[in-house]
Amino acid sequence: GEDVEQSLFLSVREGDSSVINCTYTDSSSTYLYWYKQEPGAGLQLLTYIFSNMDMKQDQRLTVLLNKKDKHLSLRIADTQTGDSAIYFCAEISFSGGYNKLIFGAGTRLAVHP
Amino acid sequence: DAGVIQSPRHEVTEMGQEVTLRCKPISGHNSLFWYRQTMMRGLELLIYFNNNVPIDDSGMPEDRFSAKMPNASFSTLKIQPSEPRDSAVYFCASSLNRGQDEQYFGPGTRLTVT
Numbered sequence: 001g002e003d004v005e006q007s008l009f010l011s012v013r014e015g016d017s018s019v020i021n022c023t024y025t026d027s028s029s030t031y032l033y034w035y036k037q038e039p040g041a042g043l044q045l046l047t048y049i050f051s052n053m054d055m056k057q058d059q060r061l062t063v064l065l066n067k068k069d070k071h072l073s074l075r076i077a078d079t080q081t082g083d084s085a086i087y088f089c090a091e092i093s094f095s096g097g098y099n100k101l102i103f104g105a106g107t108r109l110a111v112h113p
Numbered sequence: 114d115a116g117v118i119q120s121p122r123h124e125v126t127e128m129g130q131e132v133t134l135r136c137k138p139i140s141g142h143n144s145l146f147w148y149r150q151t152m153m154r155g156l157e158l159l160i161y162f163n164n165n166v167p168i169d170d171s172g173m174p175e176d177r178f179s180a181k182m183p184n185a186s187f188s189t190l191k192i193q194p195s196e197p198r199d200s201a202v203y204f205c206a207s208s209l210n211r212g213q214d215e216q217y218f219g220p221g222t223r224l225t226v227t
Contacts (some may be wrong), residue, residue, distance in 0.1 A: 042117070042204050042218030043156075088156065098161070098168055101216060105155040 004104035006089050011110045018076040020107045022089030025070065029091040032065060034074045037086040037106065047074070048089070076109075084111045117219035119205050125225045131193040134222045137186055138207030146216060147180055147190050148204040156204075162188065195226045 012018045024032065030051050030071070035043040042102045049056045049063045056063045062075040076083055086106040092099050118137040126132055138145050147159040160170045167184045173180070177196070182188040192199055202223050206216040 019191075040220075042220050043216075044218065045215045076198070095169075098163065100158065100161070100169070103156045 004089055004091055004102050005079065005108045006104040008105060009108050009110070011112065013111050014040070014081060014101060014111055016079055016111055018074075018079045018083065018111075020074045020076075020087050020089075020109065022072040022074075022104055023070055024072065024089070024091040024102075026091050026093045026102070027067070027070065031092050032072050033088075033090040033092075034061075034063065034072075035090060035096050037088065039085075043088060050097040057109075060074070079109075079111050081093075081111050084109055102110075117205055117207055117217050119219035119222050121222060122220060123223045123225075125227065128196055129194045130226075131191065132195045132199075132226075134190040134203050134205075134224070136188045136190070136205030136219060137159075138188070138205070138212055139217055140186065142209055142217070143185070143209035144208045144210065144214075144216060145182060145188050146206040146208075147220075148206065149186070149201045150204060150221070151201045159190070159203075173190055192224075195224075197226045200224055200226050 006022045031048050033048045034046045036046040037043045047058050047061050049065050060077045064073045086108050088106045089104040090101045093102050116164045120135045143164050145162040149157045159172045160180045161168050181189045181226045187188045200220045204218050204221045208216045
């Protein structure tokens with residue numbers, strides 16, 4: 001069935017790179033997403049990648065997609081304290097006649113000095 | 114646009130009481146989603162509306178939960194009667210087109226049932 005898995009916690013030092021990993025199950029997913037949730041707020045789209053791409057770079061963010069292994073990663077370069085948040089990986093699953101986002105459990109990123 | 118608006122932001126109620134959560138989606142969006150977030154279960158999709166019509170309510174936990182969308186600019190999620198296990202943060206999200214576009218989330222309603 002549909003499932004998206006992520007590790008629950010990641011702790012990094014300020015200035016280092018963070019890598020958040022995700023595995024998904026729906027090979028027909030056309031888009032894969034990374035959402036960010038800051039404390040006390042709703043989720044906000046951070047970036048996405050189309051399934052025919054291997055990599056997407058957007059300033060400090062790099063998304064890598066390995067379709068064969070159904071593995072998605074988000075790399076944050078020069079991690080800052082403001083990057084502390086929960087990061088959700090999501091796949092699109094076409095079910096019941098519409099596209100539904102399937103979210104992972106979220107990875108809590110803690111950035112320490 | 115002000116984004117997705119939810120009210121109230123916090124709700125504390127006693128077990129057995131009726132709770133109504135409200136959502137105003139972004140103007141022009143035709144898809145609306147209600148999610149529930151808890152530590153134990155993560156983010157769960159409760160119900161999805163498209164053009165004000167419920168398309169998928171398979172995530173609604175029990176008959177105590179009901180949702181309506183009387184028009185394109187308003188939706189409610191009602192719990193009657195509420196139970197302590199309903200305590201969670203409830204998010205409303207909207208998107209432009211049948212869920213394949215970016216979903217914009219509201220700030221959430223933190224519900225505590227004592």
